[in-house]
Amino acid sequence: MNDVVKVLTSVCSCGDMVGFDPGAQGAALCPEDAALAGSAAGMVTRAIISPFDVLKIRFQLQIERVSSRRPEGKYRGLFQASRCIYSEEGLSAFWKGHVPAQLLSICFGAVQFASFEFLTEAVHKSTLYDSQTAGVHFVCGGLAACSATVVCQPLDTLRTRFAAQGETKVYRNLRHAVSTMWRSEGPLTFYRGLCPTLLAVFPYAGLQFFFYNVFKKLFPSPPKETGNPGGHLRSLVSGSGAGIISKTITYPFDLFKKRLQVGGFEAARAQFGQVSSSATRFTHTRSTSTSESIVSGFSRVQVRTYRGLLDCMVQIAKEEGVRGFYKGLSPSLVKAALSTGFTFFWYEVFLNAMRDFKERRRTNGLTKDLEGR
Numbered sequence: 523m524n525d526v527v528k529v530l531t532s533v534c535s536c537g538d539m540v541g542f543d544p545g546a547q548g549a550a551l552c553p554e555d556a557a558l559a560g561s562a563a564g565m566v567t568r569a570i571i572s573p574f575d576v577l578k579i580r581f582q583l584q585i586e587r588v589s590s591r592r593p594e595g596k597y598r599g600l601f602q603a604s605r606c607i608y609s610e611e612g613l614s615a616f617w618k619g620h621v622p623a624q625l626l627s628i629c630f631g632a633v634q635f636a637s638f639e640f641l642t643e644a645v646h647k648s649t650l651y652d653s654q655t656a657g658v659h660f661v662c663g664g665l666a667a668c669s670a671t672v673v674c675q676p677l678d679t680l681r682t683r684f685a686a687q688g689e690t691k692v693y694r695n696l697r698h699a700v701s702t703m704w705r706s707e708g709p710l711t712f713y714r715g716l717c718p719t720l721l722a723v724f725p726y727a728g729l730q731f732f733f734y735n736v737f738k739k740l741f742p743s744p745p746k747e748t749g750n751p752g753g754h755l756r757s758l759v760s761g762s763g764a765g766i767i768s769k770t771i772t773y774p775f776d777l778f779k780k781r782l783q784v785g786g787f788e789a790a791r792a793q794f795g796q797v798s799s800s801a802t803r804f805t806h807t808r809s810t811s812t813s814e815s816i817v818s819g820f821s822r823v824q825v826r827t828y829r830g831l832l833d834c835m836v837q838i839a840k841e842e843g844v845r846g847f848y849k850g851l852s853p854s855l856v857k858a859a860l861s862t863g864f865t866f867f868w869y870e871v872f873l874n875a876m877r878d879f880k881e882r883r884r885t886n887g888l889t890k891d892l893e894g895r
């Protein structure tokens with residue numbers, strides 16, 4: 523147990539910032555190490571923040587106002603929605619879609635951090651810019667996230683579908699979801715919402731890396747002789763602050779993406795509607811819009827389909843107002859604070875653990891060579 527404590531208190535002493543650092547002491551790390559550390563960080567973080575992700579998605583997909591003062595839809599606030607989901611669907615509902623979500627986090631973390639390390643190293647070696655400046659981290663972080671998004675978008679769509687479906691379930695498991703979506707909607711359905719995702723992910727991830735860099739430099743580094751008890755807290759606080767600021771700025775694009783991803787998936791969304799005696803569903807074709815009634819018990823259901831990003835933005839602004847762009851912001855900010863904070867925290871822990879391991883192997887190798895002589 524003491525050995526574990528020593529490792530955790532010392533792993534961050536070799537490096538202090540994410541990205542390529544020419545002044546870092548210890549064994550050099552390659553993009554493959556960054557990919558491994560990024561995937562491990564994503565896996566651990568995803569298990570922690572999954573409930574907030576489910577709440578955020580439910581809020582985003584509800585057409586009606588999310589308000590406890592003027593309740594209109596099924597979900598009215600964080601605690602009410604949590605109680606509602608727990609009572610109707612059980613505790614496991616907060617981890618709906620966890621398998622594709624975990625695959626998404628592992629894949630995204632690996633591609634993003636490997637790309638970020640590669641890009642910052644390329645900047646250092648090919649340009650006159652310092653690879654550890656906040657501006658470089660903004661550009662490299664945004665580009666790294668875009669590359670990870672293109673690779674992982676199908677998993678994100680699957681995760682959203684699973685988190686959105688209530689009871690009765692439309693998809694039994696991951697394999698059934700993939701085969702059903704492929705047959706009924708075609709392969710391009712896995713890339714629904716890619717345009718707003720890329721528009722959002724570049725500034726979002728760029729701002730995450732930017733503000734993480736800024737906050738880390740604002741907080742003084744803990745003395746090396748005391749180990750690193752404050753370094754972990756520094757990473758958590760810096761990452762959490764970066765996540766909150768970047769999510770608030772780019773949140774509307776995340777909502778547009780979720781609305782577009784569940785297009786053609788209205789049946790599972792139907793139970794999230796208002797409480798009334800009739801139901802109205804609006805479906806849009808390319809040239810006209812029609813309305814039809816859906817009666818399910820005593821629920822009034824409002825469902826929308828969108829022709830594209832611009833149509834989605836216009837309809838939300840017209841029918842839900844500007845506040846509609848920020849539905850689900852509360853759980854999203856909690857999730858962003860935890861997700862970004864823990865991602866950077868675990869990434870640095872795992873990365874520096876690998877650096878420490880490589881350094882020990884190198885030191886042991888040199889010791890054996892000296893003893894052999």
